[in-house]
């Protein structure tokens with residue numbers, strides 16, 4: 001018999017979203033899927049990434065259906081797509097598959113699509129850029145100098161990746177130093193309105209340097225991987241920025257690698273998500289957790305105990321006991337896509353879903369609980385988000401299971417924090 005609680009589902013999700021505990025427990029995808037499944041999923045993720053145009057909580061999920069004469073491209077965002085976005089997405093699809101009959105070189109197509117992406121996704125790209133600048137301001141200036149390329153590995157890598165964009169005689173040290181000083185020079189300032197050419201070049205360099213790894217033997221045994229970046233946080237941010245170019249390149253090369261490719265009609269279908277709404281939630285998540293603990297007859301918890309156990313959790317001040325916060329309630333894009341794919345009742349064993357930023361913990365669990373179809377998503381970022389809503393029209397049993405899961409999760413983190 002499921003536990004009946006006076007604490008609402010939304011309150012429990014809110015409390016869980018503020019207590020940062022899940023990131024450590026995320027699954028390792030590469031153990032879950034075969035390498036060919038992973039290649040497909042990453043390609044789908046790349047496609048979803050290029051559909052993100054706005055800063056903030058713009059998210060997209062995609063799925064495909066291959067039919068005899070056409071491919072149907074299903075996609076959903078957290079909100080309905082604008083007319084401009086729909087035109088942009090259609091243009092990308094046409095450019096990627098090169099459906100016109102001219103013999104258009106792969107590199108030229110990559111360049112055209114990338115320019116379109118930088119132009120259209122500029123506002124979103126600038127927020128990535130701001131994150132890099134924030135990391136840079138925290139680093140000492142001498143941490144940003146790359147001199148060591150004795151085997152010429154980085155030089156060859158940059159030549160291959162950057163082509164005409166790389167000044168070969170000057171070499172990698174000059175490129176990396178120039179790149180860092182350029183970024184450091186901008187660090188104290190706010191990024192300016194996007195200049196498409198300049199931004200594009202920075203992304204290309206971020207991709208080329210971010211994708212470099214040098215494997216070395218130490219003492220005849222140990223393998224050490226160097227990256228260009230002296231700081232892990234900076235390396236991650238660079239890779240994420242560089243991904244805008246990496247994604248374009250991987251998509252075009254994947255399309256080109258399909259042998260005997262016939263011009264296929266790509267039909268786009270937007271899956272409009274359930275209407276989003278805003279609601280105020282009390283900021284005092286600790287009271288929610290403790291009320292629930294009392295109901296379940298488990299020890300209540302102090303803020304200090306909680307903070308010790310989950311130090312990345314949102315800071316609470318004494319005033320928070322009386323405050324509330326506006327939360328946007330949405331059905332996440334992956335769930336919108338999954339519910340639609342299930343409603344088609346095709347004889348599929350599983351459905352691959354691409355996501356622009358990895359699925360949250362709740363989407364992942366929800367998709368696992370639906371047993372009619374197996375859903376594959378490549379990435380889970382492991383976080384919980386306030387305002388996560390159960391998709392409408394879903395299975396009542398699955399909905400009840402996810403509600404129970406949320407309660408169990410809250411109980412588990414309280415017990416873990418008090419040392420039980």
Ligand SMILES: [Zn+2]
Nearest residue numbers: 332359360363
């Ligand atoms: Zn989600």
